[in-house]
Amino acid sequence: MILQIVAVTAGLGLVIAGLGLALLWLLRGRSIGIMLAVVAVVTVAATLAGVVAITIEMIIDGHPKNVVLTVVGVAGLVGLGVAMVVARQVVAASRRLVAAVEAVSPSSDFVPASGRLPAELETISRALEQAYERLREGRERERALEGARRELVAWVSHDLRTPLAGMRAMVEALEDGVVADEKTVRRYHNQIRLEVDRLSHMVDDLFELSRIHAGALRLVPRRIGLGDLVADALAGVEALAKAKGVRLTGEAAPVLPVYADAAELGRALRNLVVNAIRHTPEDGTVVVRAVADDGTVRLSVADCCGGIPEDDLPRVFDVAFRGEAARTPGPDRGAGLGLAIARGIVEAHEGAIAVVNEGAGCRFEIRLPISGPAD
Template structure:
């Protein structure tokens, strides 16, 4: 029921009913009042005229008794009661009109509204309404009352004696008429209520059907159906509203499609970005991220589970200053460069956008470049200084004997060879790192190949009292590879092993494996510290930082070159070492051809 009264139909129905009830009530009051005034005035005037006429007739008649009888008969005809009094208020004549109820005459004469004293004094008071209690002896209705219109006029019934004529009429006819009018008004009200209700529902249905359609269409649009339309069936204001609603829905559909496409494009751009993007709203909560940004937040939570991400303190700084903030954030061995800028809407900061870029590789490349320049400078400074010093000794004739000249020339030659070797290895490494590794693969018989490399270091191992061993535990003998390049790798590894293995130690060249050929160079030397193992294949890295090279020592590029050669063959190279127990370098090659 509450829903009905809140609806347009209920409100329209209540408005029409209330308006009609108000109009009908005012109309009924006015018509009853008007009818009452008209009837009362007319009846009282007629009664006044009738009383005055009878009074004059009685005063002029010589036969008072006959005149009274005639007046009584006249009153009966006009439904009028009459009481004739002498100057002592004695009733000298009386008649009751036809159809009039019996009334208590004494109560009528005693009524102050009648103003009998004024009539006896010769005045002419106006007729008045008088209410008499007529049910005192009626046990069924003891409170019944009778409404009369009565008037008292003076009368001269004999010479020098003045009495009064009192005439009265009952108001029952008038009340019956008023009640009939009221009944008719009630009937009209009921009929009007029914017809108005039917009309209100008919009119409201005509109005509300398009409104309900608009409501249903609005719900469909709210649920995402932007193609919903309202049928336009009329050309009135409702039809124009429906057409405007359809136009609005069409434009909204176009706008939503444009926003959806723009959102998809933005999402695609964010997903494809290498940099992390994190958007923080005005409440300081993360509103949007892309995969790199999510990875940064996930890594931070993993490393710092009890600490908030560093974005939020920086966000507070951005909100306070309104300026861009840049900062480097180290996280799990990586360096992230953060740039956070405020999002300003109508001169108010509504949030911030943070861009995170992984700068680890760039910083590493910068460090490698700086280290490379420093190492090359260091490697070249020593031979250049020696070349300059010994050359000055020869020029200044400090060396006087042929033996001294020969010794200085030998030193200058060795240093020039060292510089040439360094330059060649730098050029070779640069070409390899640029991807220009040229391999000349050919089938190589593995055992003779390794035995030849072993023989190359036999004398050096004998001089240092080191056992150089060869172990073959693979059934594969033919291998496709570039023999010169691979010999360069093995030579470098064996040379390093011999230089770091003390006397009485051993260096083993080992070949094993079935699907993958494993070439191992193991020694029983001093070993490599655990903290240095991840960096042994970097350029110019030296695990033995206190070691002083010989005049024709290594350049620190051999392992880096070896790694590039092995990877060019499609293999991998790794190292295992323990301080005081030795080191093992392992080369893993996928066999391309084999012969059992």
């Protein structure tokens, strides 16, 4: 008899379960509340079918049979009611979550849904909050980059327009014969050559910066000694330092190898040294050091510029940033790209670059790993 009851109950349960799964498949695109209700109905129906089968098999008649069926029916309705309540709560929580997502605008942050949510929906809410935070940070970076690009275009346009206008005036004076004496003609020619050189450097910087921003900077790393790198950088800017009346000092450990692209890293270091010379007054000193420190090397350039305003420190490496006092550069000033290029080159080497106020000026510092894949 027991085997027969088990067989009948299992058979009815499987039939009802199959019908329930088929119904869930048909309703797979509907509300989760409806799906939960179907699950509850299938569970109650399978239970009722088993109880009815047992009741019939045990040949319960009369009042006991009615009592059993009534109790089972009431229990099924209670279970169905509880399932409906749970379904309504889940649906309400999901709607609150959807409303919180729909309430987000391009100018606002994601505000989590009010009230407590089921654990799974709470996890989704936290994930959405983190995703919207990343999107917001991305939008801010894009706005900052767009602002920097517009500022760069405006400043470069100004820096191009001014020397071009001067060269045009000098060329016209030479063509029209307004200037005829040899000394003035020679001075005009020298000035035109200097302006052409400055414009060429500006174009080179713009090209380098565009490669960095496009991710097209291709490094050819190898083991190099920083002593040689410092010496080459100082030799390349010696003429500028003498013209400005600035003393240069270089210090490097005897054996200090680093895995890097010598040409690109040398350019980054020269940019820092040139920037230091330009902002150091006459008779000031620029010190370049290369030291090892706990698995990394530090390349530092210290100047006597008088320091950088604290509000400007976070923007020093931004494209075209010169500071309020230097928006109109003199003949020896660049387009404000040198520090941005240095940062791009250092980051391409998986290093870090920073600036701090120190002593009579500020100190720029590059940090790089001592060794690389060549070890």
